[in-house]
Amino acid sequence: MSTTAIATRGLSRRYGTKTALKELELTVEHGEIFGLLGHNGAGKTTTVTLLTTLLEPTSGTATVAGFDVSSDPRNVRANIGYLPENVRLYDNLTMRENLRFFGRLSGVINVDHRIAETLDFLEFTGHENERLSTFSKGMRQRVGIAQAILHLPSVLFLDEPTSGLDPQGVKTLRETIVRMNRELGMTVFMNTHLLSEVTAWATNDEKRGHRHSLRDSQRLPGPPPTHTPGRLSRHDRGVKHHRMVDEPDRHSCLQPSSPGWPDNRT
Numbered sequence: 001m002s003t004t005a006i007a008t009r010g011l012s013r014r015y016g017t018k019t020a021l022k023e024l025e026l027t028v029e030h031g032e033i034f035g036l037l038g039h040n041g042a043g044k045t046t047t048v049t050l051l052t053t054l055l056e057p058t059s060g061t062a063t064v065a066g067f068d069v070s071s072d073p074r075n076v077r078a079n080i081g082y083l084p085e086n087v088r089l090y091d092n093l094t095m096r097e098n099l100r101f102f103g104r105l106s107g108v109i110n111v112d113h114r115i116a117e118t119l120d121f122l123e124f125t126g127h128e129n130e131r132l133s134t135f136s137k138g139m140r141q142r143v144g145i146a147q148a149i150l151h152l153p154s155v156l157f158l159d160e161p162t163s164g165l166d167p168q169g170v171k172t173l174r175e176t177i178v179r180m181n182r183e184l185g186m187t188v189f190m191n192t193h194l195l196s197e198v199t200a201w202a203t204n205d206e207k208r209g210h211r212h213s214l215r216d217s218q219r220l221p222g223p224p225p226t227h228t229p230g231r232l233s234r235h236d237r238g239v240k241h242h243r244m245v246d247e248p249d250r251h252s253c254l255q256p257s258s259p260g261w262p263d264n265r266t
C-alpha cells in the first residue's frame with residue numbers, strides 16, 4: 001500500500017479570470033498531521049474544497065487516499081472526513097438525530113453503536129438528546145468532529161478548526177486532533193492562517209524564509225509540549241506544514257514582521 005495519503009501536482013483553480021489556487025505541489029504521508037498555512041485569501045479553503053471533491057480543479061491533479069479527485073471522487077469521499085470552518089448542522093434536531101442523519105448519508109452500519117463509540121472517544125457523552133440550538137460554538141464543533149469521523153475515515157480535513165474557539169476549546173481540540181491521529185490512525189490535513197497553530201505542535205525554526213514558493217513544504221516535529229526556537233528535534237510522528245506564500249501581491253506573504261502576523265500563542 002502506498003504511504004502517500006494526499007498528493008497534488010500542479011493543482012490549480014480559477015474562477016473566471018481570478019486565480020484562487022496556482023500550481024500547488026504537496027505530498028502528505030499516511031499518519032501525518034499536516035498544516036496548510038496561509039493568510040486569508042491564500043487559497044486554503046479552495047485547496048480543501050478541491051481535495052474533498054466539492055470543487056473540480058481547472059488544471060493539475062490530486063489524489064487522496066490513493067484515489068484521484070477528478071476521476072474517482074466517490075472513493076475519495078468514502079475515505080475522508082471533513083470539518084468545514086462553519087459546520088452546518090440542524091439546530092432543531094438533537095445531537096443524536098444530527099449524527100444519525102450524517103452517519104446514514106455516509107453509509108455507516110449500526111449507526112447508533114458508532115455514535116456511542118465516537119462520542120465516547122471524544123469524551124462528549126451526555127448531550128445526545130439535546131437540541132443543537134442549545135449548544136455553544138465549542139460543543140457544535142465537537143458534533144462536527146463526531147460527524148466527520150463517524151465512518152472512520154483514513155484522512156480527515158479540518159478547515160480553520162480553531163476559529164472562534166476560546167483557549168480551552170483550542171486546547172481540547174488540539175488534544176483531540178493528536179488522539180485521532182495516534183489512536184485512530186487518521187491522517188490529518190488542517191488549514192490555518194495562524195502560525196501559532198502550526199508551531200503549537202512543534203519546535204520551530206520555521207519562521208525563516210518569509211517568501212517561499214508553494215513548494216516550500218517543511219517537516220516539523222511534533223507535538224512536543226514545549227517549543228525550542230532555532231532547532232528541530234526528532235520526533236517519530238512528523239507534523240508537516242506548507243506555507244501558501246507566493247507572489248506578494250497574490251498571497252500577501254507570511255512574514256513575522258507583517259502587521260497581520262499572528263501574535264497569539266494560544
Ligand SMILES: Nc1ncnc2c1ncn2[C@@H]1O[C@H](COP(=O)(O)OP(=O)(O)OP(=O)(O)O)[C@@H](O)[C@H]1O
Pocket residue numbers: 015018019020021038039040041042043044045046047193
Ligand atoms: N467562488 C468564488 N468566486 C470567485 N473568487 C473566489 C471564489 N472562492 C474564492 N475566491 C477567491 O479565491 C481566493 C482564495 O480563496 P480561499 O477562500 O480559498 O482562501 P483562504 O486562504 O481559504 O482564505 P480565508 O482564510 O479567508 O478563508 C480569494 O481571493 C477568494 O476571494
